[in-house]
Amino acid sequence: MNPPPFPLDPSLWHATAVPAPDCPPLDQDVAVDVAIVGGGYAGLSTALHLAERGVSCVVLEAREPGWGGSGRNGGQVIPGLKYDPNELIAKFGEEAGKALTAFAGSTADTVFDLIAKHGMNVPHVRNGWIQGAHMASMVETAKKRSAEWARLGAPTEYLDKARTTDHLGTDVYLAGWIDKRGGAVQPLSYARELCRAAQKAGAIVHGQSPVQGLAREGGKWKVKTAQGATVTAGKVALCTNGYTGDYYPKLAQTVIAPNSYQVATEPLSDNLRKSILPYGQVTSDTRQLLLYFRLDHEGRLLMGGRGPFREPTDKSDWAHLERVIARLYPAVKDTPIQFRWCGRVAVTRDFLPHLHEPEPGMIVNIGCQGRGIGLESTMGKALAAYLATGDRKALPFPVTPVKTIPFHGLNRAYVAAVVAFYRMSDAGLA
Numbered sequence: 001m002n003p004p005p006f007p008l009d010p011s012l013w014h015a016t017a018v019p020a021p022d023c024p025p026l027d028q029d030v031a032v033d034v035a036i037v038g039g040g041y042a043g044l045s046t047a048l049h050l051a052e053r054g055v056s057c058v059v060l061e062a063r064e065p066g067w068g069g070s071g072r073n074g075g076q077v078i079p080g081l082k083y084d085p086n087e088l089i090a091k092f093g094e095e096a097g098k099a100l101t102a103f104a105g106s107t108a109d110t111v112f113d114l115i116a117k118h119g120m121n122v123p124h125v126r127n128g129w130i131q132g133a134h135m136a137s138m139v140e141t142a143k144k145r146s147a148e149w150a151r152l153g154a155p156t157e158y159l160d161k162a163r164t165t166d167h168l169g170t171d172v173y174l175a176g177w178i179d180k181r182g183g184a185v186q187p188l189s190y191a192r193e194l195c196r197a198a199q200k201a202g203a204i205v206h207g208q209s210p211v212q213g214l215a216r217e218g219g220k221w222k223v224k225t226a227q228g229a230t231v232t233a234g235k236v237a238l239c240t241n242g243y244t245g246d247y248y249p250k251l252a253q254t255v256i257a258p259n260s261y262q263v264a265t266e267p268l269s270d271n272l273r274k275s276i277l278p279y280g281q282v283t284s285d286t287r288q289l290l291l292y293f294r295l296d297h298e299g300r301l302l303m304g305g306r307g308p309f310r311e312p313t314d315k316s317d318w319a320h321l322e323r324v325i326a327r328l329y330p331a332v333k334d335t336p337i338q339f340r341w342c343g344r345v346a347v348t349r350d351f352l353p354h355l356h357e358p359e360p361g362m363i364v365n366i367g368c369q370g371r372g373i374g375l376e377s378t379m380g381k382a383l384a385a386y387l388a389t390g391d392r393k394a395l396p397f398p399v400t401p402v403k404t405i406p407f408h409g410l411n412r413a414y415v416a417a418v419v420a421f422y423r424m425s426d427a428g429l430a
C-alpha cells in the first residue's frame with residue numbers, strides 16, 4: 001500500500017488541531033510489560049488504560065500519533081456497531097449478544113468521559129447523531145433501530161420526514177432517527193490529547209518508529225523497529241487497522257482497507273449555519289456506501305463518502321462530494337472547498353471487529369468497519385484489562401483464528417466494482 005504524503009496536509013484536522021505531543025523515535029533497546037504497535041485510538045487507549053493499571057507499556061507508531069484513520073475521520077462519535085442489538089443476539093446468543101450490545105451502547109460515553117476526565121483540549125459537542133433514511137425500505141429500518149435502542153433505555157427517537165428535514169436542513173431524506181448519545185470531536189486533537197493522557201499516566205509513546213518485525217525468543221516478544229532499536233515485552237498488542245502492512249504475516253489480508261474521502265468548505269456565513277443541521281447534530285445515512293456530513297467547530301460544512309480505492313491523484317477524486325453538497329444544500333454550492341483529504345478504514349468479511357491471538361502473548365485488534373472513534377477508545381480499555389489480567393471475559397468479542405480473505409489482491413478490484421454498483425443502486429446523489 002502506498003500511503004498518502006506526511007504530514008496530513010491538506011487535512012482540515014491537521015490545520016486546526018492542538019500541537020502534536022512530543023513522541024521521539026525509539027533510539028535504544030528497552031524492556032516493558034506490553035508493546036503496542038500503532039498509535040491510533042486503539043493503541044493509545046490501550047496504553048492509557050494499561051498505564052493507569054500500573055502496567056509498563058510502549059507504543060510504537062510509524063509516523064505520529066493520530067496519523068492513520070484516527071486523525072483523518074469525520075469526527076462523528078456514534079455508538080453502536082453495524083449490527084443492531086437483536087442481530088447481535090441472533091448471531092452470538094442471548095448472553096453474549098446482550099453483553100456486546102452493552103459494549104456497543106457504551107462507546108460514545110467512553111469518548112466524552114475520557115475528554116472530561118483528562119480535561120482534554122478537544123473541541124466537542126454532544127447533541128446527538130442522526131441517521132437519515134435514503135430510500136423507502138430504510139424508513140422501517142430507522143423506526144426499528146430507534147425502537148430497539150429505546151427499549152434498552154437509550155435516548156433514541158424516530159424522526160418522520162418533516163422532523164428529519166427540520167433537523168438536517170435538507171429535504172432529500174424520507175425519515176430518520178436520532179441517537180442522543182452521539183456527538184462530534186475534532187478527531188486529531190482527540191488522538192493527540194489521548195496520547196498526552198497516556199504519557200501523563202506513564203506510557204511511553206514513540207513516533208517515527210515503524211515496526212518491521214516481531215519474534216518470540218525465550219518466552220518474550222522482540223519488537224524490532226526500522227531504525228534498529230528493539231522493544232522486549234511480555235505481551236504485544238497489534239492495533240494497525242486499515243494501515244496494517246506486512247510486519248506480521250497474513251494480517252493485512254484479513255481485511256479490505258478502502259479509502260474514505262472528505263471535503264470541507266470554507267466557514268459558512270452565520271445565516272447559512274443556521275439553516276444546516278441547526279440543532280448541532282452530526283449525521284450519516286443508510287446508504288451501503290454512506291454519506292456522512294456535519295458542521296465543524298468553525299462552521300465549515302464537511303461532506304464524506306466513497307472515493308477511489310487507490311490514493312487520490314488530483315482534486316477530481318473528490319468532485320462527487322462537491323456535487324452531493326450542491327444537491328443537499330444548494331445555497332452552499334458556491335462556497336469554495338477549503339480542504340480535501342482521505343484515509344483508510346478496515347472492513348472485515350462479517351462486518352464485525354476481529355480479535356485474534358495467533359501466538360501466546362499476542363493480541364490483534366483489527367477491523368473498525370469505519371465507525372471507530374467510540375469503538376476503538378472502548379476497545380483499548382478492554383484490551384488493557386485483558387493484557388493486565390489475562391481474563392478473556394474482559395474482551396467484548398470472541399477471539400477468532402486469523403483467516404485471510406480468499407483472493408485478497410483481487411478483492412481490491414472487487415471493492416472498486418462494488419463501489420460502482422452501489423453508486424447506481426444507492427440512488428446516487430452524485
Ligand SMILES: Cc1cc2nc3c(=O)[nH]c(=O)nc-3n(C[C@H](O)[C@H](O)[C@H](O)COP(=O)(O)OP(=O)(O)OC[C@H]3O[C@@H](n4cnc5c(N)ncnc54)[C@H](O)[C@@H]3O)c2cc1C
Pocket residue numbers: 037038039040041042043060061062063064065066067068069070071072073074075076077078209210211212239240241242243244245247260261262292304342343344345368369370371372373374375376
Ligand atoms: C476518512 C475517514 C472517516 C471516518 N469517519 C468516522 C467517523 O465519523 N466516526 C467514527 O467513529 N469513525 C470514523 N472513521 C473510522 C475511524 O477513524 C477509525 O475506526 C479509527 O480511527 C481506527 O483507529 P485505530 O487506532 O484502530 O487505527 P488508526 O487510527 O488507523 O491507527 C493505526 C496506526 O498504525 C500505524 N502503523 C501501521 N503500521 C505500523 C507499523 N508497522 N509500525 C508502527 N505503526 C504502524 C499507522 O501509522 C496508524 O497511525 C473514519 C475513518 C476514515 C479514514
